[in-house]
Amino acid sequence: MLAADLPDGAFDLVVAVHVGAFWRPPAAEFAVVRRVLAPGGRVLLVDQPLQPGQARAKADRVAGLAAPHRLAVTAVHTGDTPPRPSIAVELRA
Incomplete structure (x- = not known):
């Protein structure tokens, strides 16, 4: 299914794991995520930072990329997941 075929407001939760397109411009x-997200829906982006201590910088970068699409970071979760720490950034409309 192509993104254009997805109905507007159809999803309560959108999850992307290791999808670099959300972490770097132009994002x-x-x-598309904003269009298909239902009112009150959430977006969860998961990645493993390349270096320990990168979580805040990655979350700030996502916040800047998502803001023009009326999505805001509401939580940042980190975990010790060898071989590198992981991050999950939660966004809402």
Whole structure:
């Protein structure tokens, strides 16, 4: 199924694991996510930072990329997941 075929507001939760397109510009995929997200829905982006201590910088970068699409970071979760720490950034409309 193509992104254009997804109905507007159809999803309560969108999860992306290790999808680099959400972590670096231009992050145009946020427009699709915002369109298909139901009112009150959540987005969860999961990744493993390359270096320990990168979680805050990665979350701030996502916040800046998502803001033009009316998505805001509501929580940042980190975990000790060898071989590198992991991060999950939660966003809401």
